[in-house]
Amino acid sequence: MISAVGLTKEYGGKKAVDDLTFTVQPGIVTGFLGPNGAGKSTTMRMAIGLAEPTSGSITVNGQAYRGLKAPLHEVGALLEARAVHTGRSAYNHLLALARTHGIPAKRVDEVIELVGIRDVARKRVGGFSLGMGQRLGVAVALLGDPATLILDEPVNGLDPEGIRWIRDLLRHLASQGRTVFISSHLMAEMSQTAEHLIVVGRGHLVADEPVQAFIERASGGSVVVRSPQASQLSPLLVAAGAQVVTTSEPTVLNVTAMEAAQVGEIAGHNQLFIHELFTQRASLEEAFMELTADDVEFSGSAE
Amino acid sequence: MSTSTTDVVPTYVPLKGNVSFAGVLGSEWVKLRSLRSTVWSLIAAVGILIGLGLLFSFAIVSRWDRLGAGEKLRFDPTAITLRGVFLAQLAIGVLGVLIIGGEFATGMIRSSLAAVPRRTPVLLGKAVVFGLVTWVLMTASAFIVYFAGQAVFSQKHVQSAISDPGVLRAVFGAGIYLTLIGLLGLGIATLLRNSAAAISTLVAIVLIVPILVSFLPSNWVIHIDKWLPSEAGMTMLTVRHDPAQLSPLAGGLVLTGYVVVVMGFAIWDLKRRDV
Numbered sequence: 420m421i422s423a424v425g426l427t428k429e430y431g432g433k434k435a436v437d438d439l440t441f442t443v444q445p446g447i448v449t450g451f452l453g454p455n456g457a458g459k460s461t462t463m464r465m466a467i468g469l470a471e472p473t474s475g476s477i478t479v480n481g482q483a484y485r486g487l488k489a490p491l492h493e494v495g496a497l498l499e500a501r502a503v504h505t506g507r508s509a510y511n512h513l514l515a516l517a518r519t520h521g522i523p524a525k526r527v528d529e530v531i532e533l534v535g536i537r538d539v540a541r542k543r544v545g546g547f548s549l550g551m552g553q554r555l556g557v558a559v560a561l562l563g564d565p566a567t568l569i570l571d572e573p574v575n576g577l578d579p580e581g582i583r584w585i586r587d588l589l590r591h592l593a594s595q596g597r598t599v600f601i602s603s604h605l606m607a608e609m610s611q612t613a614e615h616l617i618v619v620g621r622g623h624l625v626a627d628e629p630v631q632a633f634i635e636r637a638s639g640g641s642v643v644v645r646s647p648q649a650s651q652l653s654p655l656l657v658a659a660g661a662q663v664v665t666t667s668e669p670t671v672l673n674v675t676a677m678e679a680a681q682v683g684e685i686a687g688h689n690q691l692f693i694h695e696l697f698t699q700r701a702s703l704e705e706a707f708m709e710l711t712a713d714d715v716e717f718s719g720s721a722e
Numbered sequence: 723m724s725t726s727t728t729d730v731v732p733t734y735v736p737l738k739g740n741v742s743f744a745g746v747l748g749s750e751w752v753k754l755r756s757l758r759s760t761v762w763s764l765i766a767a768v769g770i771l772i773g774l775g776l777l778f779s780f781a782i783v784s785r786w787d788r789l790g791a792g793e794k795l796r797f798d799p800t801a802i803t804l805r806g807v808f809l810a811q812l813a814i815g816v817l818g819v820l821i822i823g824g825e826f827a828t829g830m831i832r833s834s835l836a837a838v839p840r841r842t843p844v845l846l847g848k849a850v851v852f853g854l855v856t857w858v859l860m861t862a863s864a865f866i867v868y869f870a871g872q873a874v875f876s877q878k879h880v881q882s883a884i885s886d887p888g889v890l891r892a893v894f895g896a897g898i899y900l901t902l903i904g905l906l907g908l909g910i911a912t913l914l915r916n917s918a919a920a921i922s923t924l925v926a927i928v929l930i931v932p933i934l935v936s937f938l939p940s941n942w943v944i945h946i947d948k949w950l951p952s953e954a955g956m957t958m959l960t961v962r963h964d965p966a967q968l969s970p971l972a973g974g975l976v977l978t979g980y981v982v983v984v985m986g987f988a989i990w991d992l993k994r995r996d997v
Binding site: 464467468469470471484485486487488489490491492496498501502503504505506507508511512514515516517518519520521522559 | 738739740741742745746748749750751752753756757758759824825828829830831832833834835836837838839840996997
């Protein structure tokens with residue numbers, strides 16, 4: 420379990436992370452979503468003790484990372500900027516980290532096998548593709564078999580096969596009861612990998628809810644009805660609790676707070692004709708953009 | 723690969739074992755030996771120390787009969803063989819910088835500090851492993867070039883013996899001096915977090931500042947010069963004591979003092995700043 424309480428980080432008076440409070444639960448994959456520059460990486464760096472919060476705290480299983488006696492066994496981290504010496508082989512990189520905790524070399528071979536980089540493990544990391552670099556990062560995270568995983572943009576640079584691989588891996592790790600916290604700036608990606616979302620924009624918390632709830636709330640699914648008797652249908656729908664907005668076309672109604680099925684039933688009971696009836700959803704990316712619109716650091720328009 | 727992830731991470735058997743300083747030392751040893759740049763810097767330092775010492779020895783012997791009486795009087799058979807230290811200190815100093823500068827440049831430092839969040843052991847581990855490897859190699863090289871050089875001088879019967887006063891100390895002094903200069907580089911690079919800036923700073927301190935100081939009025943020079951890190955440290959290598967300089971013991975302690983202060987600041991700064 421990861422807990423942030425009033426977590427704040429200032430850089431030269433500018434708040435990169437602003438009073439974030441959230442909890443990441445074990446057993447599910449939790450997505451950390453936000454546009455670039457929203458403070459995701461900074462938050463994750465504070466979680467693993469690389470950056471110190473200006474105020475507030477972020478703890479793993481109730482403990483500050485810096486106080487952990489065996490950090491690699493408690494928290495596995497994949498950092499966005501490749502945190503590997505380019506002149507060293509993947510094997511030696513893993514071995515050097517393993518040695519700090521007395522983790523046997525056998526485990527190094529195991530994680531190399533697990534992430535599928537055996538063929539290049541003895542080659543220098545400088546020549547790795549982005550995808551191989553990500554796989555090495557995942558190997559580092561899994562080295563100590565930790566109960567908590569913090570992965571910054573793990574999908575970055577992976578090919579479609581790699582993306583499926585990491586999705587399966589993350590779900591599997593979560594199903595073992597581990598806490599899995601992954602960041603991304605891609606809403607569509609998160610909706611397929613995570614079960615729960617923590618959404619940030621410009622350092623602020625925008626949402627903390629299950630993926631499905633976020634999508635429904637964000638996309639504000641409205642029902643569009645086309646009926647020659649729209650003027651008769653409208654008051655009936657309102658009476659049943661829906662919100663109805665008339666459109667520029669007199670025969671088309673935009674209905675919210677009611678499912679399409681119920682709209683159809685009400686029309687049927689009252690013997691009103693319906694020519695068209697469908698649920699309109701904004702795309703996930705649109706929804707995400709809309710929710711974080713006020714929180715995007717760099718917008719296109721001049722201010 | 724067709725193996726499913728379910729097969730490969732079947733168990734969740736936590737491996738246990740805390741971070742230990744012995745573990746950090748092991749880690750730093752793996753890091754040191756697994757980079758071509760560090761291995762080559764060490765080979766270069768060994769080659770310079772032995773090669774230059776022999777070169778100077780041969781040069782002196784080949785011209786011995788034509789040297790003036792004053793030159794022959796000033797001739798120090800031990801010091802000549804250890805001349806390579808002047809250049810070897812650059813190789814070792816640069817290596818000291820790269821040991822941590824390379825981690826800052828590549829981002830490796832984040833992995834290192836995430837594994838050892840108390841941070842201090844990482845820097846101390848580097849200092850111990852790098853210091854020990856450097857000391858062993860440089861001391862061995864100093865002895866090799868000393869004895870080889872004396873063999874060269876024996877042609878003219880002007881060699882020194884290791885049992886002569888101050889000679890053993892001078893040869894050991896070469897390894898100690900080079901190790902301390904390397905640690906100075908490590909400390910400076912930790913503070914500056916940039917290899918190029920750290921190398922420039924180290925070169926300025928060790929080679930440039932003594933030259934600048936020599937331009938000062940001479941009654942100032944005698945008070946400042948002997949306290950400079952390189953001037954103080956080099957006294958450990960002298961067999962004939964120059965009264966204008968500190969004694970070998972005092973000089974060695976002064977250089978050690980500089981290294982301790984810089985490393986102290988480096989630890990304080992490393993713990994305090996974000997990476």
